[in-house]
Amino acid sequence: MFRDRRGVSETVGFVLVFSLVLLTVGTVLTVGYAGLQDARDAERVNNAERAFDVLANNIEDITARGAPSRGTEIRLAEASIGPGEPVTMNISGFAADGSRQFSTGNNTLDTIEYEADGTKIRYAGGAVTRVQSDGSTLLGDPNYRLANDSVIIPVVELTVQERTIAGSRTVLVRADRTLNDVEIDQTDVDRLTLNLTTPAAGAWQTYFEGEGMDCNRPDGDDGSRLTCEVENVDRVQLVRFTIDVTFD
Numbered sequence: 001m002f003r004d005r006r007g008v009s010e011t012v013g014f015v016l017v018f019s020l021v022l023l024t025v026g027t028v029l030t031v032g033y034a035g036l037q038d039a040r041d042a043e044r045v046n047n048a049e050r051a052f053d054v055l056a057n058n059i060e061d062i063t064a065r066g067a068p069s070r071g072t073e074i075r076l077a078e079a080s081i082g083p084g085e086p087v088t089m090n091i092s093g094f095a096a097d098g099s100r101q102f103s104t105g106n107n108t109l110d111t112i113e114y115e116a117d118g119t120k121i122r123y124a125g126g127a128v129t130r131v132q133s134d135g136s137t138l139l140g141d142p143n144y145r146l147a148n149d150s151v152i153i154p155v156v157e158l159t160v161q162e163r164t165i166a167g168s169r170t171v172l173v174r175a176d177r178t179l180n181d182v183e184i185d186q187t188d189v190d191r192l193t194l195n196l197t198t199p200a201a202g203a204w205q206t207y208f209e210g211e212g213m214d215c216n217r218p219d220g221d222d223g224s225r226l227t228c229e230v231e232n233v234d235r236v237q238l239v240r241f242t243i244d245v246t247f248d
Helices: 002-065 201-210
Strands: 069-075 079-083 087-094 100-103 107-109 112-116 119-124 127-132 135-140 151-160 165-167 170-197 214-216 225-247
Touching (some): 002 119
Antiparallel strands (some): 087 107, 119 127
């Protein structure tokens, strides 16, 4: 009888130890896999941000340094790239008596957009932004000059190919300049107003306010419209660049 009880105890002990081992391994695998997924997603977004920084520099080679074209390789990792929601921009100047000196009208600027797991990395109007459900962040500024003595705004108007590529491959984003022209050269502007409609309105607002402009969001912080102003500008120059963008 004593031997039978000892045998049962050993069996129960083995089952308990084995169950504990399985539970521990299962917990480690579950938690570890989730951690690996989070790390992979974060690294994927970081890689996209670095790639768009290179893309912005390459397009700046076209707008600021006269290059006719540039190509940027962007590696997808279960993500997509293609045209995103466009940006609408309107820039107007007013004289001291309130009369309008000039206006660009509503310019629609196409966007290059990388998307993965609800995070969007966007290039539009010369700026790189990250857009998520909780707001937007400026990753690369549009290289405007905003000062009372001189305002210089390069209007980067992209024509983005209507094609979205998804999966895990390397995509060549090719940018070709088709036009550059000084659109506006105006002196003695009493008030310069810039209206912008974009999913990254918060990021643009942070940039413009940091450059000394007064901004407001007509629809509140959750809206996509932004209005910014600067007063008593000696000279305003707007240079338009038209660039075709294709994906290979």
